[in-house]
Amino acid sequence: MDILFIIQQTLSATLGVNAIIFALAAIGLNMHFGYTGLLNFGQAGFLAIGAYSVAVPVISFNISLWVAFLIGIFNSIIFALLLGLPTLRLRADYLAIVTIAAAEIVRQIARSATFRDFLGGSDGITGKFASEFFDLNPFKQGLTTPILRFSGNDLWVVITGWMLVAIITFIMWVMVNSPWGRVMRAIREDEDAVRSLGKNVYLYKMQSLIIGGVIGSIAGFVYALSRQSVQPDNYGTALTFFAYTVLILGGAARVFAPIIGAMIFWFLIVFIEQVLREGVTSDVIPDWLIGVNQVGQIRFMLMGLGLMLLMIFRPQGIFGDKKELALDAKA
Amino acid sequence: MHPHHKALMTDLERDLNFASKKISARFILLCITLLSATAMMAPAQAADAQTKLYGVITGSSEQPLAGVGVSIAGPDGFSAEVETDSTGAWEVVIPTKGTYSATINEGDLPAGQALTDPTKGTVKANVFMPGVELRLLFPIGPGVEKATLLERSVQLTVDGLILGLIIALAALGLNLIFGTTGLTNFAHGEILTFAGLLTYYFSTIAKLPVIAAAPIAVVLSAFISGFLQDRYLWKPLRKRGTGLIAMLVVSIGFAIFLRYFFLFLFGGDTRQLPQYAGQAGLELGLVNITPKSILTTLIGIGFIVLATLWLLRTRMGKASRAVADNPALASASGIDVQKVIQAVWILGAALAGYAGVIVTLNQGVSFLMGQDMLLLIFAAVTLGGLGTANGALVGSLIIGLFVQLSTLFIPTELKYVGALVVLILILIVRPQGILGRKERIG
Numbered sequence: 001m002d003i004l005f006i007i008q009q010t011l012s013a014t015l016g017v018n019a020i021i022f023a024l025a026a027i028g029l030n031m032h033f034g035y036t037g038l039l040n041f042g043q044a045g046f047l048a049i050g051a052y053s054v055a056v057p058v059i060s061f062n063i064s065l066w067v068a069f070l071i072g073i074f075n076s077i078i079f080a081l082l083l084g085l086p087t088l089r090l091r092a093d094y095l096a097i098v099t100i101a102a103a104e105i106v107r108q109i110a111r112s113a114t115f116r117d118f119l120g121g122s123d124g125i126t127g128k129f130a131s132e133f134f135d136l137n138p139f140k141q142g143l144t145t146p147i148l149r150f151s152g153n154d155l156w157v158v159i160t161g162w163m164l165v166a167i168i169t170f171i172m173w174v175m176v177n178s179p180w181g182r183v184m185r186a187i188r189e190d191e192d193a194v195r196s197l198g199k200n201v202y203l204y205k206m207q208s209l210i211i212g213g214v215i216g217s218i219a220g221f222v223y224a225l226s227r228q229s230v231q232p233d234n235y236g237t238a239l240t241f242f243a244y245t246v247l248i249l250g251g252a253a254r255v256f257a258p259i260i261g262a263m264i265f266w267f268l269i270v271f272i273e274q275v276l277r278e279g280v281t282s283d284v285i286p287d288w289l290i291g292v293n294q295v296g297q298i299r300f301m302l303m304g305l306g307l308m309l310l311m312i313f314r315p316q317g318i319f320g321d322k323k324e325l326a327l328d329a330k331a
Numbered sequence: 332m333h334p335h336h337k338a339l340m341t342d343l344e345r346d347l348n349f350a351s352k353k354i355s356a357r358f359i360l361l362c363i364t365l366l367s368a369t370a371m372m373a374p375a376q377a378a379d380a381q382t383k384l385y386g387v388i389t390g391s392s393e394q395p396l397a398g399v400g401v402s403i404a405g406p407d408g409f410s411a412e413v414e415t416d417s418t419g420a421w422e423v424v425i426p427t428k429g430t431y432s433a434t435i436n437e438g439d440l441p442a443g444q445a446l447t448d449p450t451k452g453t454v455k456a457n458v459f460m461p462g463v464e465l466r467l468l469f470p471i472g473p474g475v476e477k478a479t480l481l482e483r484s485v486q487l488t489v490d491g492l493i494l495g496l497i498i499a500l501a502a503l504g505l506n507l508i509f510g511t512t513g514l515t516n517f518a519h520g521e522i523l524t525f526a527g528l529l530t531y532y533f534s535t536i537a538k539l540p541v542i543a544a545a546p547i548a549v550v551l552s553a554f555i556s557g558f559l560q561d562r563y564l565w566k567p568l569r570k571r572g573t574g575l576i577a578m579l580v581v582s583i584g585f586a587i588f589l590r591y592f593f594l595f596l597f598g599g600d601t602r603q604l605p606q607y608a609g610q611a612g613l614e615l616g617l618v619n620i621t622p623k624s625i626l627t628t629l630i631g632i633g634f635i636v637l638a639t640l641w642l643l644r645t646r647m648g649k650a651s652r653a654v655a656d657n658p659a660l661a662s663a664s665g666i667d668v669q670k671v672i673q674a675v676w677i678l679g680a681a682l683a684g685y686a687g688v689i690v691t692l693n694q695g696v697s698f699l700m701g702q703d704m705l706l707l708i709f710a711a712v713t714l715g716g717l718g719t720a721n722g723a724l725v726g727s728l729i730i731g732l733f734v735q736l737s738t739l740f741i742p743t744e745l746k747y748v749g750a751l752v753v754l755i756l757i758l759i760v761r762p763q764g765i766l767g768r769k770e771r772i773g
Contacts, residue, residue, distance in 0.1 A: 039576065039579075085759070086755055086756075086758055086759040087755075087758070089762055090758065090762050092576065093515045093575075093579065093717065094713060094717065094758070094762070096515065096579070097515075097709045097710070097713050098713070098754070098755055098758060100706065100709075101706060101709075101710060101751040101754055101755065102751075102755065104706060104747075104748075104751060105748050105751050105752065108744075108745065108747060108748050109745070109748060112742065112744050112745055112748075113742070113744060114742050114744070114745065238587070241583050241587065244580065244583075245584075248580065294595055297591045297594050297595040298591075298595065300587060300590075300591035300594075301587075301588050301591045301592050303587060304584045304585065304586070304587030304588030304589070304590075304591065305584065305588050306584070307580065307581075307583065307584030307587065308581050308584035308585055308588065309584075310584075311573075311577050311580045311581045311584065312568065312571075312573065312577075312581060315573075315574075315577050
């Protein structure tokens with residue numbers, strides 16, 4: 001067993017690009033679900049909108065990457081409005097189904113042959129659309145230590161990404177501790193009570209959807225930039241579900257929960273995967289039981305099982321407060 | 332450098348990607364894609380791997396088409412002719428790298444089936460290195476060029492009704508379970524997959540005829556996916572007082588677990604049953620329909636009638652509606668609520684299991700079969716009104732018809748998008764669904 005290699009891979013994943021993407025996606029969900037009680041299962045749609053919005057303008061229209069970011073934020077606001085207008089009056093479980101449908105619509109249109117010239121079909125878009133971002137990278141040589149290892153590009157994404165996460169988390173903290181944030185939480189607990197105080201619940205929910213959606217599309221920016229490519233099938237329902245896992249793991253309605261959740265999530269995933277892989281290749285785990293190609297499947301099974309057990313035995317997550325989050329309320 | 336290093340960070344991505352790619356099998360009917368070798372090379376890693384072109388030819392409702400000729404022409408005067416087998420599969424081993432062209436023999440296609448884009452009868456394949464396996468796709472739809480608008484509409488209506496029936500069988504159980512327990516079950520699709528896998532294993536490993544394997548699968552589905560699942564998963568959770576949203580998330584985790592467990596056992600490909608896979612269709616007036624479809628549809632209608640009678644006439648059925656209406660009051664009036672829920676689970680799992688058997692017979696089974704159907708089932712239930720039994724039926728027929736008939740106007744690959752858009756549009760006008768009661772929304 002190459003223990004140092006396992007440690008290196010695991011720690012790099014804990015602080016890596018994927019943890020940043022999932023942290024951002026979960027911060028958006030925290031706004032929706034944690035603070036406002038909106039069961040948005042279409043977060044992958046926001047990430048897809050963000051990712052395509054940076055890739056398409058740069059590749060097809062030669063627009064600057066920085067302008068493309070603004071386009072992405074604008075598009076995610078439009079998507080949030082489109083999604084919110086019909087759904088925010090619905091009960092939680094209807095909302096879940098409609099948002100999951102909306103995200104699938106986005107993915108299937110993105111991968112369709114009909115819009116292939118524009119969106120790249122099922123192969124997605126690959127190209128140097130992020131060069132403006134990577135040209136700024138002062139750490140082109142990357143980082144190689146016994147316990148951490150990033151390529152030059154990854155290192156730049158990791159550094160700027162965590163800074164972005166810190167800024168957004170700070171903004172979230174200010175927002176949810178403001179009077180505005182208290183109205184949000186009140187809506188989560190009892191909509192009718194808030195309505196009786198003369199607040200426009202619909203408008204507040206829409207604001208929540210837009211803010212969380214914009215943060216989700218920023219996660220999409222990071223996803224697209226870090227790979228220099230956009231693959232439509234990465235933005236399926238599984239992405240949303242794992243973002244929820246991250247959020248619940250950390251503890252919904254806690255500002256720092258998405259960050260901690262994302263780190264633990266990727267720590268566990270890569271650690272389990274590495275140990276299994278080492279076990280299989282060094283014949284500690286017999287071949288008839290788990291083949292090398294089946295390690296990924298085992299990991300997904302454990303992720304599903306983990307989500308179940310977490311929700312059953314500790315629905316408030318690691319930092320959550322059971323009283324704060326009324327998960328036991330009626331749907 | 333450690334050998335696994337490369338595969339690490341993108342692994343989740345690749346797995347997610349892979350999962351969705353399988354879903355998309357049905358959406359690529361229209362697009363001729365030479366899936367790049369990177370995506371398809373994984374099985375071809377062995378040192379003595381042959382270089383080959385292959386594909387699976389399926390018809391408008393993903394049924395495999397047997398006996399369709401494909402001819403290959405390549406460099407140095409290479410040429411070969413093959414026919415698809417009973418699972419619709421064909422493959423040709425080719426000698427060297429180079430540019431090959433594959434042509435489908437359109438005359439071999441059964442009536443009512445034709446290329447959706449008649450210019451795409453010949454596809455080019457650029458084989459850039461030996462040892463790769465390239466998959467070629469011929470998009471087949473309901474005879475765009477051959478049939479008149481009337482013929483196509485009639486055929487699509489029949490296809491749509493059959494799809495609607497399959498959705499209805501699955502949706503009825505989902506809706507009854509929702510009505511009695513409030514659980515929005517994201518793992519319902521896996522009941523279909525499980526029954527499909529049972530049918531496959533009984534007819535291949537146990538070598539039973541499909542006619543015997545199918546009923547056994549339905550009964551086992553009722554017992555395992557219905558009785559045992561409720562008894563050992565959901566009943567304890569209800570006893571703990573787990574909230575509805577928490578249970579919804581639990582069902583998502585359970586669905587992910589089961590899906591990858593099935594992948595672990597069964598592998599990622601779509602497999603056909605040993606019997607009836609490439610059954611030829613019958614010409615009945617304007618409609619082309621296979622005998623297996625007629626039989627399974629009739630039995631399905633029978634099941635739905637029986638389930639409806641059970642709900643309307645029997646004591647247990649009436650009790651289940653009482654529980655759906657007001658569990659506390661039902662319990663106070665002497666109804667054993669847990670028993671009613673158990674009955675509903677068993678019935679729901681039997682119906683969903685049978686839906687899985689139909690899909691398996693017509694299109695083959697893969698570990699993603701249930702997930703593919705789940706969104707349509709949800710759309711149907713939401714459209715009809717969550718928790719209303721007849722709402723599920725109406726919603727299912729609308730979704731089934733809409734999915735198929737919309738292909739008259741929009742590309743086949745976008746047909747599910749159309750159905751989902753309609754779902755959202757109807758909910759704007761009637762947020763409680765077509766037959767839902769107004770107080771159910773909030």
